[in-house]
Amino acid sequence: MEDERALLLLGILRRQDMHGYRLHEFIDTNLAVCADLKKATAYFLLDKMAAEGWVSYEQVQEGNRPPRRVYRITPAGEQAFQRLIRANLATYASMRFPGDVGLAFLDDLKPTEAVHLLRQRRAAMLDALTALQSAPEHAGTAQLIIEHQRRHLAAELDWLDEVIARVEAKSRKTRSSGRRASSP
Amino acid sequence: MEDERALLLLGILRRQDMHGYRLHEFIDTNLAVCADLKKATAYFLLDKMAAEGWVSYEQVQEGNRPPRRVYRITPAGEQAFQRLIRANLATYASMRFPGDVGLAFLDDLKPTEAVHLLRQRRAAMLDALTALQSAPEHAGTAQLIIEHQRRHLAAELDWLDEVIARVEAKSRKTRSSGRRASSP
DNA sequence: GGGCGCATGTAATGAGTTACATGATTGA
DNA sequence: TCAATCATGTAACTCATTACATGCGCCC
Incomplete structure (x- = not known):
């Protein structure tokens, strides 16, 4: 899943439940410097993380708007986050320019x-x-x-x-x- | 084709005709710092570049060994190289860590x-x-x-x-x- | 004679992007 | 009313990697 993306999503969801659209928006405006993930990718990854049990979601309908899937991190997801952030901080990945x-x-x-x-x-x-x-x-x-x-x-x-x-x-x-x- | 890879291959072939195996070996041992392309990828790219007319090759058989495709840059390839190196040198690609x-x-x-x-x-x-x-x-x-x-x-x-x-x-x-x- | 190096390639898989489709709401 | 924003998703595609398949020559 390319660890950093998962870490990024989990780290954000850990602080706040969010639906895919907001999540992408948040990353795009606040964290563009360190990650660039497209809308489709965000949805795709959220799906995958839900399948792995790292996040769960609740379908929320407001009026007649398109329903939002509000994602929340699960205990398994929290564990994954703890593992991933340690791995990320302790490691250096050499770069190619x-x-x-x-x-x-x-x-x-x-x-x-x-x-x-x-x-x-x-x-x-x-x-x-x-x-x-x-x-x-x-x-x-x-x-x-x-x-x-x-x-x-x-x-x-x-x-x-x-x-x-x-x-x-x-x-x-x-x-x-x-x-x-x-x-x- | 992910410009840098093409530039890399063309730049090498420009100096010396070479077959895929040597080319990969050369990059892997001499240019590992700036590019990491696997054997399969090298062969694949050479194929594609041949299809585009940037390189031509000559089948060379020595004894009963597996035949080697010795690639040579074409005039069109030289043009592409000139274009690509200018684009590369003049441009800065911001990085994500x-x-x-x-x-x-x-x-x-x-x-x-x-x-x-x-x-x-x-x-x-x-x-x-x-x-x-x-x-x-x-x-x-x-x-x-x-x-x-x-x-x-x-x-x-x-x-x-x-x-x-x-x-x-x-x-x-x-x-x-x-x-x-x-x-x- | 058994394994490594030479030399090529294919097939399957993965990760991500593009482009598209849908449909409601909101503001000019 | 027309466009933009909100909100989700799918399908097709690209690019690169992994893993595998093949077969000869060479050296110990």
């Missing part, structure tokens, strides 16, 4: 163009960073995670700047060797 | 246990870091990416240490408020 694939072939581009492209990447990262800053005092829960994201982005910017600097250095060398020992 | 889900529910554990678990995570990260250091002068190509990974891990360690410190601070406060204003 999609952007690294490009770096692997950096040498196959002209240095000047490489630098140009990397500067575009840099601008995109800067945008992401300022977008984070402007998020106005997000719901207390997610504060830590936003801070984490901020830190990560800052480190990535540092790193990217160094990569750019290296490519520029190489570019200068190439040009000067083209001019055949211009400086002694 | 699986470990953040646990942090979202940190408050639901006793601070002492939370700290204990986070220290385990820290140890795992340290292991990963030393494993990186010991990789002895990896094939020049991947040098950048290993450096990136190293940087990332260092930043993550810093971050985790701060999280631990915060939880410990809260833990002290909790205990002292339990003793009812022990210090003025």
Whole structure:
């Protein structure tokens, strides 16, 4: 079930009974930084968790609106939560960066163009960073995670700047060797 | 096709014709840091890329061994590579950290246990870091990416240490408020 | 001669997303 | 009245992984 998703849902339901639509809405607006699950997926997972006995639900009808399934965590679900959160906190999952694939072939581009492209990447990262800053005092829960994201982005910017600097250095060398020992 | 994988394969084939087995082997030993694709996936993708006309292959038989399909990039593949690498370098894909889900529910554990678990995570990260250091002068190509990974891990360690410190601070406060204003 | 490495592939499964279908309510 | 929001769900599809099947060569 991809542990984190289950942990996420259980953790939320543990604090508040909720129906699928609200749950998805909540994650999408408050926890988008740390998880992105689509509506269909949320419903699907709730179904599965109900089948496993981690949650139960009560059908609630208000007027003639579509009935809502209000989910509640069960004792088995609480147990699962306790297990999952411990596993999550104690573990480190190493990451792969999609952007690294490009770096692997950096040498196959002209240095000047490489630098140009990397500067575009840099601008995109800067945008992401300022977008984070402007998020106005997000719901207390997610504060830590936003801070984490901020830190990560800052480190990535540092790193990217160094990569750019290296490519520029190489570019200068190439040009000067083209001019055949211009400086002694 | 999940752009990075295609970029990866094209980038390698661009430098050298290769059959699927070698290709997978190469990625697995030299580029494991930045991509993890299984044998079956490699074969599957090569098939698809051949269908799209990005690569062609030549059946090579040596003695009575199983025949090898030696893939070669086509002009269309070269074009795709040029497009993909530019897109990759110019773009930043924001990341989600699986470990953040646990942090979202940190408050639901006793601070002492939370700290204990986070220290385990820290140890795992340290292991990963030393494993990186010991990789002895990896094939020049991947040098950048290993450096990136190293940087990332260092930043993550810093971050985790701060999280631990915060939880410990809260833990002290909790205990002292339990003793009812022990210090003025 | 028994097991590992080379070399390819298929079938089944899983996880998640897209796109669609439904139907009531609410607000412009 | 027309669109948007609320609320649920299904079906089709993609992508990748697991597990399996095959068969030769090589070395101990």
